[in-house]
Amino acid sequence: MLSKIDINIPIDDIKINFDTEGLWILNIALAIIMFGVALSIKIDDFKLLIKKPKILLVGVFSQFFLLPILTFVAILIIQPHPSFALGMMMIAACPGGNVSNFFSKMAKGNTALSVSLTAFATVICLIMTPFNLQFYGGLYEPTNEILKTVELNPIELFELILLILGIPIILGMLVNHFYENIAKKIEIVLKPFSMIIFLVLIAFAFYENIEIFLDYIHLVATLVIFHNIGAYFIGYYSAKSFGLKKREQKTISMETGIQNGGLGLLLIFQFFDGLGGMALLAAFWGIWDIFSGMLLGIYWGKKND
Numbered sequence: 315m316l317s318k319i320d321i322n323i324p325i326d327d328i329k330i331n332f333d334t335e336g337l338w339i340l341n342i343a344l345a346i347i348m349f350g351v352a353l354s355i356k357i358d359d360f361k362l363l364i365k366k367p368k369i370l371l372v373g374v375f376s377q378f379f380l381l382p383i384l385t386f387v388a389i390l391i392i393q394p395h396p397s398f399a400l401g402m403m404m405i406a407a408c409p410g411g412n413v414s415n416f417f418s419k420m421a422k423g424n425t426a427l428s429v430s431l432t433a434f435a436t437v438i439c440l441i442m443t444p445f446n447l448q449f450y451g452g453l454y455e456p457t458n459e460i461l462k463t464v465e466l467n468p469i470e471l472f473e474l475i476l477l478i479l480g481i482p483i484i485l486g487m488l489v490n491h492f493y494e495n496i497a498k499k500i501e502i503v504l505k506p507f508s509m510i511i512f513l514v515l516i517a518f519a520f521y522e523n524i525e526i527f528l529d530y531i532h533l534v535a536t537l538v539i540f541h542n543i544g545a546y547f548i549g550y551y552s553a554k555s556f557g558l559k560k561r562e563q564k565t566i567s568m569e570t571g572i573q574n575g576g577l578g579l580l581l582i583f584q585f586f587d588g589l590g591g592m593a594l595l596a597a598f599w600g601i602w603d604i605f606s607g608m609l610l611g612i613y614w615g616k617k618n619d
Contacts, residue, residue, distance in 0.1 A: 352486020396456035397591025420611030423564035575600030
C-alpha cells in the first residue's frame with residue numbers, strides 16, 4: 315500500500331505515497347467515521363447553539379481563528395522545517411475530531427455542547443479549512459513555496475471535504491432523525507469499528523516507513539506535543555476569558571485541542587502527494603491527541619469542580 319522511501323532524502327523532499335487502493339480506503343474510513351458521529355447529532359443540537367450564541371462564538375473563535383493565528387505565530391518563532399510548518403497549519407485548519415465528545419464526557423464537561431460544536435465546526439470547516447490553510451500557508455514564505463508546487467484548488471478541496479464530511483454528516487443526521495433507535499444500534503458498532511480501521515491504516519503507514527519515522531520522530535513529537543498542549547490552553551483560557559462556566563471551559567478546550575488529524579492526513583495525500591513532513595506530523599497528531607485527550611479527560615474527571 316505504501317512505498318519504501320530512502321531515509322537519506324531530506325525531510326522536505328520525502329513523499330509517503332498511498333496507492334489508489336489505500337487512498338480509497340482512507341477516504342471511506344473517514345466518511346464512515348463522520349457518518350457514525352452524525353448518528354448522535356440532532357437538529358436540537360444546533361438549536362442549543364442558537365439559544366446560546368456566546369458559547370458558539372467562543373468555540374468558533376477559539377478553533378477557527380485563535381488556533382490558526384497562534385499556530386502561525388509559533389511557526390514564525392520556531393521556524394520548523396517547511397513541511398512540518400505546513401503540517402501544523404493543516405492541523406490548525408481542520409475541525410475538531412469526533413473523539414472530543416467522548417473525552418468531554420470523561421472530563422465532566424458539557425457533552426451536549428461538545429456534540430453541538432463538533433457538528434457546527436464540521437459544517438463551517440467546508441469553508442474555513444481551505445481558507446485558513448491557503449491564507450496562513452501563503453503568508454509564510456517557506457510554506458508558500460510548497461503551495462506553489464502543488465495544485466491546491468480551493469473548489470476541489472471544498473468538494474472533497476463536502477464528500478467525506480458534509481454528505482456523511484447529513485446522512486447520519488437523517489438516519490438519527492427518522493430512525494433514532496436504529497441509529498443508536500448502528501452507532502454502537504460503527505464508531506469503534508471505523509476508528510480501528512483508521513488507526514490500523516496509520517499504524518501500517520508507520521510500519522512501512524519505520525526508518526523514516528525513527529529518524530524524525532524526535533522532531534515531529536516535539537512539535538505535535540507543543541502544538542497540542544498549546545491548543546488545549548487556547549481553548550480553555552479563551553472560554554475562561556469570556557466568562558463561561560467550568561464545564562464549558564473544559565469542553566471548548568477539548569474541541570480546540572482534539573483536531574481531526576484524519577482529515578488532515580487525507581488532504582495531505584490527496585493534494586500534497588504525501589509530503590513527508592506533513593504526513594508524519596498529521597499521522598503522529600492523530601495518535602497523540604487521542605492519548606493526550608484521554609489523560610486530560612481522566613485528570614479533569616477526577617477533580618471535583
